[in-house]
Amino acid sequence: MAEPTFGTGPSTGGSWSAPGRVNLIGEHTDYNNGLALPIAIGQRTTVEAVPADDGVYRVSSAGHGQEVLFGPQTQPGEVTGWAAYVAGTVWALGELGVPLVPGSFTISSEVPTGAGLSSSAALECAVACGVLGLAGRGLDRHSLATATQRAENVYVGAPTGGMDQLASAFGRAGSALLVDVGADSLEQVPFELTESGLELLVIDTGSSHSHADGEYGARRRSCEQAAAALGVASLRDVQDAPLAETLASLAGLDDGTIARRVRHVITENARVERTVALLREKRITEIGPLLLASHESLRDDYEVTVPVLDLAVDAAMASGALGARMTGGGFGGSVIALVDAGLSESVAEGVSAAFVDAGHAAPTTRSVVPADGAGPLLPDTTP
Numbered sequence: 272m273a274e275p276t277f278g279t280g281p282s283t284g285g286s287w288s289a290p291g292r293v294n295l296i297g298e299h300t301d302y303n304n305g306l307a308l309p310i311a312i313g314q315r316t317t318v319e320a321v322p323a324d325d326g327v328y329r330v331s332s333a334g335h336g337q338e339v340l341f342g343p344q345t346q347p348g349e350v351t352g353w354a355a356y357v358a359g360t361v362w363a364l365g366e367l368g369v370p371l372v373p374g375s376f377t378i379s380s381e382v383p384t385g386a387g388l389s390s391s392a393a394l395e396c397a398v399a400c401g402v403l404g405l406a407g408r409g410l411d412r413h414s415l416a417t418a419t420q421r422a423e424n425v426y427v428g429a430p431t432g433g434m435d436q437l438a439s440a441f442g443r444a445g446s447a448l449l450v451d452v453g454a455d456s457l458e459q460v461p462f463e464l465t466e467s468g469l470e471l472l473v474i475d476t477g478s479s480h481s482h483a484d485g486e487y488g489a490r491r492r493s494c495e496q497a498a499a500a501l502g503v504a505s506l507r508d509v510q511d512a513p514l515a516e517t518l519a520s521l522a523g524l525d526d527g528t529i530a531r532r533v534r535h536v537i538t539e540n541a542r543v544e545r546t547v548a549l550l551r552e553k554r555i556t557e558i559g560p561l562l563l564a565s566h567e568s569l570r571d572d573y574e575v576t577v578p579v580l581d582l583a584v585d586a587a588m589a590s591g592a593l594g595a596r597m598t599g600g601g602f603g604g605s606v607i608a609l610v611d612a613g614l615s616e617s618v619a620e621g622v623s624a625a626f627v628d629a630g631h632a633a634p635t636t637r638s639v640v641p642a643d644g645a646g647p648l649l650p651d652t653t654p
């Protein structure tokens with residue numbers, strides 16, 4: 272068990288929050304030890320937490336029916352459904368050695384569920400801040416992200432990578448977060464939309480997704496199978512190999528599906544690198560084609576898009592977006608579109624019209640900018 276870090280002593284209660292995220296580029300790369308470039312967004316999940324002296328956690332959330340009760344000894348499998356993200360976070364922090372102070376946790380969220388905007392990481396990170404706050408303990412953001420990912424993987428049972436929790440923990444206004452899982456490094460990269468006369472639209476298609484279902488896990492297993500066949504620990508290790516050679520050595524594993532999955536991962540890592548280079552040179556408007564290429568790769572090679580995601584991307588591009596792509600795990604959820612600020616309304620209208628023409632309800636479109644991460648957190652005062 273790791274040594275806990277120490278703050279200033281127990282609290283009488285308070286309010287803590289954490290943001291959702293959109294991933295600019297670098298999709299399905301995190302669990303391949305690769306690169307991703309998310310931003311935290313302004314939509315947050317808030318936890319009002321008050322300690323109780325009866326040793327019970329009481330968790331409630333608007334729109335989620337009855338209060339859920341569990342004790343500090345909770346174990347994976349005990350709490351299910353939405354409250355598993357809360358109980359799992361308590362469990363993971365307890366495993367880290369954080370003293371657990373039970374109480375009432377009242378949750379409200381601006382992050383829509385099932386929209387691919389990481390409502391689960393926002394919930395986990397906000398709850399983690401509340402648990403730490405009630406205990407009066409500080410924790411570094413990296414440990415917070417690792418513990419909340421563990422809550423999702425082990426307690427909830429969803430085999431996700433760590434990008435979402437890192438984005439929610441480390442988000443910063445004005446920056447995108449370059450996550451390099453293999454190198455275990457994080458870097459803030461300037462992403463100044465307003466100064467560049469741009470807007471980033473998030474188009475929620477209304478088609479809900481779930482990572483706990485089989486498709487996400489199946490993609491992950493294909494990548495692990497490919498890495499084993501290539502004799503490497505992860506697909507990150509073949510990043511620099513000539514693509515054709517890598518794909519040729521995978522021939523014969525199946526009908527070519529695995530080679531296409533691998534091609535997505537390798538080319539997506541390269542697209543993240545090119546995007547970061549352009550952002551550093553303040554050439555934001557030029558990242559559009561990379562966003563679109565990412566979507567095409569996710570559609571054709573990784574096969575995690577669905578028709579409404581493709582429709583939203585096509586309609587956004589036809590309406591003048593500089594680039595557009597699905598964001599998050601896929602199989603539904605949201606599309607992002609980078610647009611000149613003056614065109615945001617006409618792009619949103621163009622996408623809505625295309626949806627209505629195709630017989631779908633008009634999507635919800637909002638403009639986002641990079642926002643700050645989870646908090647407040649007590650300072651990390653590890654002795």
Ligand code: GAF
Nearest residue numbers: 298299431432433434599600
């Ligand atoms: C989901 C997962 F939670 C992330 O870890 C990541 O794999 C993403 O899908 C795809 O890039 O959001």
